[in-house]
């Protein structure tokens with residue numbers, strides 16, 4: 076019989092779910108480049124951003140100083156439905172690789188929406204509700220973010236308008252329908268429901284859409300409908316802040332078992348799960364308390380770290396969003 080391998084999973088108890096998010100920007104000497112006003116090219120002010128985003132999320136977006144931001148009780152209670160997420164020892168992978176390394180992975184898929192996106196979706200829906208808004212708009216590509224947001228909005232009884240990249244809308248009908256089951260409206264993008272959508276359709280008839288088009292449409296709907304704001308599932312500072320719950324739990328679980336990681340690896344698309352996972356470890360590194368090797372893994376098809384230029388650009392096709400460093 077094989078040797079008894081214990082533990083397969085490191086669980087924390089419900090009371091060990093973090094009560095604060097950790098804002099790694101507080102420990103960064105070089106702060107991230109700010110969002111710019113597309114007209115003046117000056118950093119966007121809170122007032123300007125509040126036309127697009129929920130007020131409290133704007134505060135989080137611009138806060139480069141506060142290291143720990145309390146997680147509101149309602150969000151902590153929601154987290155308890157699927158957190159703490161297990162940290163699993165990958166014995167089979169270790170064996171297959173024949174490596175002496177001890178490999179652990181943090182599993183964020185054990186919630187109904189199926190991804191880490193819910194960690195931020197529930198926070199963003201909470202602040203929208205608290206502000207007394209009617210609803211939120213967003214874009215989704217493959218549908219993970221749209222699904223998580225639909226679920227979060229349904230929990231807080233908020234309207235949710237999702238612009239889904241047309242090709243995904245057609246290729247992934249089940250994703251689309253899950254969002255509708257949660258009560259969201261799902262529109263294939265580009266659509267004729269917005270000015271920017273109509274313009275893109277006129278210029279590129281037959282286009283199957285892109286994330287950039289869908290963002291432009293969602294932003295237009297948010298800013299032109301009273302009681303609506305736009306929310307985003309990746310890239311932003313506020314999203315990374317919410318996703319720090321992943322890293323905080325990982326660190327707490329490893330500390331509980333006296334494991335100190337040498338290497339931390341994460342996949343990076345928009346950077347939110349990677350950033351969330353590494354935040355508390357990076358904080359220790361920045362404060363000179365510990366050292367870790369951190370590896371970001373990116374897709375070869377759209378490498379954002381190893382190729383391209385570090386420069387300001389629009390993240391949407393309609394060029395209505397504040398330019399950000401991409």
Ligand SMILES: *Cc1c(COP(=O)(O)O)cnc(C)c1O
Pocket residue numbers: 192216217218219220308309310342343344345346347348349
């Ligand atoms: C959210 C998402 C990403 C980006 O994830 P990050 O954790 O922000 O890097 C990439 N691909 C899909 C399908 C996603 O849903």
